[in-house]
Amino acid sequence: MLDLLSPAQQDPILSLSLAYRDDPREHKMDLGIGVYRDSHGQTPIMQAVKAAQQSLAQSQQTKAYVGLAGNENFNQAMVDLLLKGTDAYDRCAAVQTPGASGALRMLADLMNLAKPVTTVWLTDPSYVNHKPVMEAAGLTVKFYPYFNRDTKMVDTDAMLNALSQAGADDVVLLHGCCHNPTGADISLKEWEAITELANRNGFTPFVDIAYQGFGDGVEEDARGLRILADNVEEMLIATSCSKSFGLYRERTGAAIVVGKSAKEAQNAKGRILQLARSTYTMPPDHGAAIVETILTDDALTKQWRDEIEAMNTRINALREGLTAALRDRTGDGYFDFIQHHRGMFSVLGLTGEQVATLRDKHGVYAVGDSRINIAGLAERHIDRLADALVDVTR
Numbered sequence: 001m002l003d004l005l006s007p008a009q010q011d012p013i014l015s016l017s018l019a020y021r022d023d024p025r026e027h028k029m030d031l032g033i034g035v036y037r038d039s040h041g042q043t044p045i046m047q048a049v050k051a052a053q054q055s056l057a058q059s060q061q062t063k064a065y066v067g068l069a070g071n072e073n074f075n076q077a078m079v080d081l082l083l084k085g086t087d088a089y090d091r092c093a094a095v096q097t098p099g100a101s102g103a104l105r106m107l108a109d110l111m112n113l114a115k116p117v118t119t120v121w122l123t124d125p126s127y128v129n130h131k132p133v134m135e136a137a138g139l140t141v142k143f144y145p146y147f148n149r150d151t152k153m154v155d156t157d158a159m160l161n162a163l164s165q166a167g168a169d170d171v172v173l174l175h176g177c178c179h180n181p182t183g184a185d186i187s188l189k190e191w192e193a194i195t196e197l198a199n200r201n202g203f204t205p206f207v208d209i210a211y212q213g214f215g216d217g218v219e220e221d222a223r224g225l226r227i228l229a230d231n232v233e234e235m236l237i238a239t240s241c242s243k244s245f246g247l248y249r250e251r252t253g254a255a256i257v258v259g260k261s262a263k264e265a266q267n268a269k270g271r272i273l274q275l276a277r278s279t280y281t282m283p284p285d286h287g288a289a290i291v292e293t294i295l296t297d298d299a300l301t302k303q304w305r306d307e308i309e310a311m312n313t314r315i316n317a318l319r320e321g322l323t324a325a326l327r328d329r330t331g332d333g334y335f336d337f338i339q340h341h342r343g344m345f346s347v348l349g350l351t352g353e354q355v356a357t358l359r360d361k362h363g364v365y366a367v368g369d370s371r372i373n374i375a376g377l378a379e380r381h382i383d384r385l386a387d388a389l390v391d392v393t394r
């Protein structure tokens with residue numbers, strides 16, 4: 001049987017990490033996979049997470065199964081973080097999942113269960129796994145114009161024009177903040193316009209928010225999502241603790257459904273649990289227990305908020321530093337978009353050949369679509385990166 005299998009397609013981002021690891025050059029720079037790194041190149045465990053782990057090690061009495069929905073206190077904490085104070089708050093339900101990846105798949109399966117004809121509209125471009133996950137669940141995928149490759153910002157007119165064609169059989173996937181891969185986010189005005197289109201034409205918004213706190217702040221980054229939550233009858237949300245709590249390998253996330261009524265949301269939750277039972281059954285506990293511990297303790301919550309604030313302040317300073325270094329070298333504002341992007345990533349608009357030269361000549365590893373991980377850049381490497389970018393583009 002196994003001999004019938006053709007070779008697997010590689011994940012472009014994970015294979016880049018392997019190539020980086022095997023590169024013997026000392027000055028190599030990994031700006032590929034999306035993990036936050038501090039000035040020393042480490043991806044540290046947050047202090048609030050360390051404290052929560054210690055407290056759990058003392059207090060946890062059992063490792064017996066938790067249940068299909070995972071940790072319900074964690075689920076409530078995720079809902080509070082995103083939806084507290086919105087109209088959707090009392091008509092939503094949440095399920096803990098193995099990362100936002102698990103949430104994406106469970107919600108995709110749910111869409112397929114509810115309406116197999118669903119077409120999911122993704123930003124062009126989008127997170128590498130969006131299309132394969134949606135298609136694996138049997139859904140049709142379509143891309144809508146998003147990134148303007150000249151300005152490196154959102155192409156508002158083209159986006160809204162395309163979305164005005166989406167109707168009742170369509171689900172429009174939006175990045176809650178810190179767009180992956182481009183770094184170009186939609187403005188609050190655009191969130192409002194999309195909300196209006198959803199209500200007028202009947203498509204369902206689906207928000208994937210994997211970087212809450214990495215853009216302008218924990219509350220600021222949820223503003224767009226909350227505009228939808230205040231105004232639409234139905235929406236789907238996939239959320240992640242991988243970046244926001246630095247829990248990457250603990251696989252911690254949640255699927256949230258907002259329905260017309262609490263009863264409808266609870267029913268949808270029941271169907272997600274049934275889908276989970278036939279997929280992974282129950283999510284891993286440790287990450288969710290850590291997040292529960294943090295978010296149900298005022299001091300730990302404050303510590304976590306301070307830490308994530310320090311991270312986004314540093315990312316935005318790196319953006320400014322890199323933009324200034326490029327301005328110095330080019331004498332123009334061509335790269336100013338880096339300063340306007342938000343979150344971990346920026347797509348620079350380089351050709352495949354330029355990305356290859358960055359890697360081969362300068363040891364700078366960027367993803368093939370010229371995405372660089374600003375959150376993986378060390379302050380002391382800014383000048384060298386700017387030199388390399390100028391060398392490959394001018």
Ligand code: PLP
Pocket residue numbers: 034098099100101102127175180208210239240241242248252253
């Ligand atoms: N959605 C987006 C937009 C992402 O960038 C990522 C990246 O990790 C995910 C979902 C998956 O996150 P998780 O690690 O929580 O599965």
Ligand code: TYF
Pocket residue numbers: 011013014032033034035127128129180
């Ligand atoms: O886009 C990224 O780099 C992160 C991490 O298959 C990631 O979201 C990369 C590839 C992948 C899953 C996650």
